[in-house]
Amino acid sequence: MSLAELRAEASKCQFCGFCEYACPTYKTMRMRHFGPRGRINLIKNFDGELSEAAYIGIMTCLVCRACDVQCPAGIKIAEVIHDFKAYILEGKIYKNKR
Amino acid sequence: MSIEWISQLREIVVDSLEKSWLPFPLKEDLCEGWKKDLQAGPSSTILYTSCMYHIAPVIEKAVENLEKFGVTKGGVMTRLAAVGTKALGGFLLRPDEAEVKRADGIVRRIYELLRRAGVEFGLLDREIYSGALLYELGLVDDFARYARRAAEYFKKRGVRRIITVDPHTQHVLEKIYPKYVEGFDIEVVSYLDLIKPGGVSINGFAIHDSCLYARFLGKYERIRQLLAAGNPVEDPYITGKDTAGCCGGPIESTFPGVAKQIAKTRVRELAKLSRKVVVQCPICYVNLKRASEGEVELYHMAEVLL
Ligand code: SF4
Ligand code: SF4
Numbered sequence: 589m590s591l592a593e594l595r596a597e598a599s600k601c602q603f604c605g606f607c608e609y610a611c612p613t614y615k616t617m618r619m620r621h622f623g624p625r626g627r628i629n630l631i632k633n634f635d636g637e638l639s640e641a642a643y644i645g646i647m648t649c650l651v652c653r654a655c656d657v658q659c660p661a662g663i664k665i666a667e668v669i670h671d672f673k674a675y676i677l678e679g680k681i682y683k684n685k686r
Numbered sequence: 687m688s689i690e691w692i693s694q695l696r697e698i699v700v701d702s703l704e705k706s707w708l709p710f711p712l713k714e715d716l717c718e719g720w721k722k723d724l725q726a727g728p729s730s731t732i733l734y735t736s737c738m739y740h741i742a743p744v745i746e747k748a749v750e751n752l753e754k755f756g757v758t759k760g761g762v763m764t765r766l767a768a769v770g771t772k773a774l775g776g777f778l779l780r781p782d783e784a785e786v787k788r789a790d791g792i793v794r795r796i797y798e799l800l801r802r803a804g805v806e807f808g809l810l811d812r813e814i815y816s817g818a819l820l821y822e823l824g825l826v827d828d829f830a831r832y833a834r835r836a837a838e839y840f841k842k843r844g845v846r847r848i849i850t851v852d853p854h855t856q857h858v859l860e861k862i863y864p865k866y867v868e869g870f871d872i873e874v875v876s877y878l879d880l881i882k883p884g885g886v887s888i889n890g891f892a893i894h895d896s897c898l899y900a901r902f903l904g905k906y907e908r909i910r911q912l913l914a915a916g917n918p919v920e921d922p923y924i925t926g927k928d929t930a931g932c933c934g935g936p937i938e939s940t941f942p943g944v945a946k947q948i949a950k951t952r953v954r955e956l957a958k959l960s961r962k963v964v965v966q967c968p969i970c971y972v973n974l975k976r977a978s979e980g981e982v983e984l985y986h987m988a989e990v991l992l
Contacts, residue, residue, distance in 0.1 A: 610929040613944070616951045647692075648944050651822065652897040652932035673824035680689045681696060682827060 589671045591634075597668050598632035600661040601625065607655035607665060613648050621645030624655035624665045631672050638676070646673060692823065692940055699820060700828050707814035707839075708737060710748070711778050716740050717813040720790040724797060729808030730846040733800065733877075736816040736855040739792050742968035743785035745939060746976060753942040789968070795988040796851050799881040807849055814839055818858040822936055830866040833858075837867045847873040849880065851988075853898035853905075853967050861902065878908055878966075883991035886916030891962035891985070893918050894952070894974065895930045899966055909966060912991060919959040931955060934977075935969035949977030957981050964990055 589597065607624035608614045614623030621630065622645055630642050638646070649669040656665050699709045706714055717737035781789075800807065814836060820829035840848070850856040859874040878899075893913060899905040906927045910918070923929050934948030953974055956963050963982045965971045975984055 610931075612931045612934070612948050612951065615931070616947045617944070644941070648937050648941050650897070650932045650934065650936045650948070652936070653901040654897070654929060654932070656901075657928045670824065674826045677689075677692065677824045678827070681693050681825075 589668065591675055594631055594668050594672050594675070595634070597663055598628045600663050601628045601632060602661055603629070604660065606658045606660060609658055610654040612650060612652060612654065617648075619645075622648060624649075624659075624669075627669050628663065628665055631668060634672075643676070646676065649673070695939060696820075696823075696825055696828065699825075700832075703815065703817070703832055707812070707836075709741065709815050709817075709819055710744060712741070712744060713778055713780065716781075716786070719786070720793045720797075721809055724794070724809065726809040726811075728844075729806060730844055731805075731807040732810055732843075732845050732848055733797060733807050733851070734810060734848045734855065735793055735813050735851050736818070737813045738852040738855060739789035739968045740781065740786060741815070742972045743781035743789065744779045745969075746785075746972035747781060748779060749938050749942045749945075750976065752939075753946065792968075792986050792988050793851060795991075796877050796881075799883060799988065799991060800849065800877055803880055803882040805849070805880050810843065816855045816858050818854040819939075821858055821862055822854070823940065826866075829862075833863055833867050837863065837870050837872075840872060845872055847875065850874060850876050852969075853896040853903065854969065857898045857902055876903070876905065878905055878912065881912070881991070883912060885992040886913055887990045887992055888962055888964075888985065889916050890960055891916060891918055891964050891990075892956045892959035892982075893920075893925055894933065894956055894963050894965045894970055895925065895927070896965075896967040896970055897930075897932050900927050900930060909987070913964060913987070916964075916990065918964070921959055924955045924959060933965075933967075933970040933973040935967075935973045938969075938973060945973065946977050949973045953978045953981055 603625065605625050611623045620626035621641055627646055627649055630646060646669060651666045651670045653666045659665060702708055702710050717735060717740045817829050817832040817836060820832060848859060850859065856874060856876045863870045895906060899909065931952045933952055934945035938945040961982055964985050964987055966987045971984055971986060
């Protein structure tokens with residue numbers, strides 16, 4: 589997905605938090621940016637910069653899909669986070685290499 | 687971990703794949719020993735390990751070290767070199783001999799289960815890695831380049847059908863290769879769908895599902911069917927298809943500390959059901975083992991199927 593598509597998908601979030609129920613990183617770390625709701629909203633509000641904490645939150649997603657089925661808005665949460673990781677790495681790693 | 691960390695890890699993986707078709711500096715024949723005396727015969731169907739069972743213990747050892755000492759000034763390379771052995775032009779990572787033997791045993795067992803079920807297949811002259819790690823880390827461009835090379839490798843050998851032995855390889859070949867490799871039309875099947883075991887050697891264990899098998903590849907029910915004779919202990923949340931927890935494996939090489947905490951959470955959950963846990967993935971196996979500290983005994987699925 590392109591960044592615009594990722595943002596559009598993330599914008600469907602209604603902040604209900606149902607997705608946090610089964611998220612292994614949220615269960616373990618107990619901080620919102622380590623859970624699907626936090627990650628999705630970081631992506632929704634992304635303006636080109638990520639704080640260190642936000643970066644760690646995104647990068648620690650396991651892409652395990654335990655959140656997807658819980659989401660009443662039908663957001664493909666795991667896929668959105670995976671593709672956002674790829675977007676971040678694309679900017680930070682590849683641009684310097686080419 | 688910082689971007690520098692991922693950047694260095696990327697360099698190691700891309701460079702190793704370029705030189706040896708394996709994602710880390712490893713002995714070239716590490717994933718070949720299990721084939722000794724087995725019938726390799728030419729066939730358009732191959733049993734393909736992607737070296738996963740042999741690489742997993744290497745990652746375990748490297749991660750342990752990374753976790754203990756963190757990144758040094760010299761970065762990931764220096765840290766890995768410290769656990770490797772010196773070799774011409776660099777270093778080689780070496781898993782413990784016992785782990786290599788166990789990996790050999792598991793893959794040979796899968797070979798036997800398939801032969802016994804009457805499946806016809808050959809073996810590759812040399813195992814190569816699938817590239818799954820690059821995709822999972824989010825290094826999509828590198829993955830795409832490598833996947834095209836690997837697809838060519840299969841094509842040159844006349845491969846039309848691949849039998850996989852782990853969830854990461856099944857997922858990346860079945861779902862991701864067709865998106866990135868034009869014209870990729872090799873059929874990809876899991877050994878789980880082909881074997882006909884005659885029972886299970888242990889009883890009353892808990893099943894730790896691979897997220898990929900359960901939620902991406904639709905194998906949750908099939909795994910239960912195969913293990914039913916061993917009366918697994920189930921729980922609607924802990925071993926439920928939608929809610930079963932991940933082992934932490936996908937971030938073990940980037941955030942080993944967080945990965946270990948997640949694995950500990952998972953071990954605690956599983957231990958509530960049984961002290962015996964059956965896994966289906968070599969990455970789950972090493973992650974849970976690292977966190978378990980003897981709290982649970984881990985078995986690989988192929989080791990308990992009769
Ligand atoms: S895919 Fe990521 S956000 Fe969703 S449950 Fe798994 S770790 Fe949590
Ligand atoms: S379940 Fe879906 S809509 Fe609700 S907070 Fe999570 S991502 Fe947003």
